[in-house]
Amino acid sequence: MxxxxxxxxxxxxxxxxxxxxxxxxxxxxxxxxxxxxxxxxxxxxxxxxxxxxxxxxxxxxxxxxxxxxxxxxxxxxxxxxxxxxxxxxxxxxxxxxxxxxxxxxxxxxxxxxxxxxxxxxxxxxxxxxxxxxxxxxxxxxxxxxxxxxxxxxxxxxxxxxxxxxxxxxxxxxxxxxxSMLPRFREPSSDTTMQISEKLAAPADNLGAPAGNLAMSTNSLTAPSLQGGLKHKGFIMVIAGSALISGSHAFFSAFAMLHWIESGISTLVSSLLWCFAVVMEIALMWCFTDVAKRLSSRHCMLAAGAMGIVRWSLSTTDQPVPVLFLLQGLHALTFGLLFIATVTFIARRVDDSMAARAQSLFATFSTAALAIAVLISGTLYKYAGVQGYWLMTGMCVFGIVLIMASYTTRLDDDFPM
Structure with missing residues (x-):
C-alpha cells in the first residue's frame, strides 16, 4: 500500500x-x-x-x-x-x-x-x-x-x-x-470550482489553455454550462462525429472475415488488425503536437476526409501491402476522431455534467454503429465489400454536419 x-x-x-x-x-x-x-x-x-x-x-x-x-x-x-x-x-x-x-x-x-x-x-x-x-x-x-x-x-x-x-x-x-484509481474530484473544494469555471470557457483548440481562448472569443456565442448539451452547434458536432465513428461498422463486423475468405492467412489478418491499433497508439501519443496546429473540429473534419479515402479504396480487393496502408489510416479515422471529440466535449462542460456529456457522444456513436451493423449484414451478404460505400456516405454526412456547426456561432477554431 x-x-x-x-x-x-x-x-x-x-x-x-x-x-x-x-x-x-x-x-x-x-x-x-x-x-x-x-x-x-x-x-x-x-x-x-x-x-x-x-x-x-x-x-x-x-x-x-x-x-x-x-x-x-x-x-x-x-x-x-x-x-x-x-x-x-x-x-x-x-x-x-x-x-x-x-x-x-x-x-x-x-x-x-x-x-x-x-x-x-x-x-x-x-x-x-x-x-x-x-x-x-x-x-x-x-x-x-x-x-x-x-x-x-x-x-x-x-x-x-x-x-x-x-x-x-x-x-x-x-x-x-x-480500487487503485485516484480520486477525481473534491466536491467541496474551492479550487475545483475555479477549475470548473475555466473548463466551461469556450475553447475549440485542443492544446490551448481555456482561459486564453475565452479572452479571444468574447464576441462569440458558446454553450453555457447548463445549456451546452442542448446547443444546436454542439449537437451537430457530436452527431457528425458519431456518424464518422459509426462508419467503422462494416469494417469491424466483416473485415477479418473477408480477408480470410480472400485467402489471407489468419496470422496476417490478425497482424493487419493489430497494425491499425498500433497506428492509433502512435497518433494518441503525439496528439499534443497535432493539437498545436489544428482545432478539435478541424481534427474531426480531417478524420472524416480520411474515412472517405479509406472506405472508398476498401470497396475493391487490395493487395496486402495496400491493406496495411489503409489500416494505417485507422490512426486518423478513429484515433484522431475519438481524442478530438472527447476533448471538444470536455472543454464545454464542467465536472457536474462531464460523465453525462461523454455518455451523450457514446450514445450517438453507438446508435450509429448499431444501425450500420444491422444494415452491413445484409450488404455484405448481397454486395460484399461494395458495402463500404455506405460507410463512405456516413463520413460525407458527418463532415457536412460538423461544417454546418460553424453557422450556429459555436465558438470558432483558434489553433494555438
Missing amino acids: NRLSAWTPEQRLTLYFMMMYGSIGLTGPFFSPWLHHLGVSAQMTGLIVALPSAAMVVAAVYLGSISDRLSDWRVAIIAFDWVILVLFCWIVFRHDVIDIIVVWTLTGLLIAVKIPILDGATLSLTRKRGSQYSRIRALGSVGFVIALLTGGFVFNVAGLDWFVPALVVGALVRAICS
Whole structure:
C-alpha cells in the first residue's frame, strides 16, 4: 500500500487503462468464435453482439447522469467492475444461450457506459494537473494489443474452452485495479470550482489553455454550462462525429472475415488488425503536437476526409501491402476522431455534467454503429465489400454536419 501511495494519479490511471482495455482485448475479439465453438448460429450471434449496443442507447446518458451526482466518479467505475465480475462468474456455471444473452447484454452495457464516465473523469483530472489524457489512453491501447496477441496464442494452443476462465481472470484483474484509481474530484473544494469555471470557457483548440481562448472569443456565442448539451452547434458536432465513428461498422463486423475468405492467412489478418491499433497508439501519443496546429473540429473534419479515402479504396480487393496502408489510416479515422471529440466535449462542460456529456457522444456513436451493423449484414451478404460505400456516405454526412456547426456561432477554431 505504501508503494501504491507513492504512485501519481496518472500512473494509477495508466495501470487501470491498460488492464481495462487489456481485459477487452483478451476476450472481446474471440467472443464470436467462442459462440461458434458452442454451436450458436450466426443469426443468434449477431443478435447477442447487438444487444449491448441497443441497451446502451437507452440507458447510457441516464447512468452517466447518476454517476455525475456521486461524490466521485471512481465510485461508479469500481461498482460497475465488481458487478461485471459477478456476472461473468455466472457463465462459469451456466452458459446456455439464454444465460449468455443476459450476461453479455448486462456486462456489455456496464462496460459501454463506464468507458465515457472514465474518459470524462480522466480528462477532468489531467486538465487540472496539466498532464496528457491522450498518452494515458494510448497506453490503454497498448494493453489491448498485448492482450489480443496473448489471447490469440493461448486460444490457438489450448482451445476456446479457456475463453470463460480468461473472461473471469480479466474481469478480476480489472476490478482490483479499479480500487487503485485516484480520486477525481473534491466536491467541496474551492479550487475545483475555479477549475470548473475555466473548463466551461469556450475553447475549440485542443492544446490551448481555456482561459486564453475565452479572452479571444468574447464576441462569440458558446454553450453555457447548463445549456451546452442542448446547443444546436454542439449537437451537430457530436452527431457528425458519431456518424464518422459509426462508419467503422462494416469494417469491424466483416473485415477479418473477408480477408480470410480472400485467402489471407489468419496470422496476417490478425497482424493487419493489430497494425491499425498500433497506428492509433502512435497518433494518441503525439496528439499534443497535432493539437498545436489544428482545432478539435478541424481534427474531426480531417478524420472524416480520411474515412472517405479509406472506405472508398476498401470497396475493391487490395493487395496486402495496400491493406496495411489503409489500416494505417485507422490512426486518423478513429484515433484522431475519438481524442478530438472527447476533448471538444470536455472543454464545454464542467465536472457536474462531464460523465453525462461523454455518455451523450457514446450514445450517438453507438446508435450509429448499431444501425450500420444491422444494415452491413445484409450488404455484405448481397454486395460484399461494395458495402463500404455506405460507410463512405456516413463520413460525407458527418463532415457536412460538423461544417454546418460553424453557422450556429459555436465558438470558432483558434489553433494555438
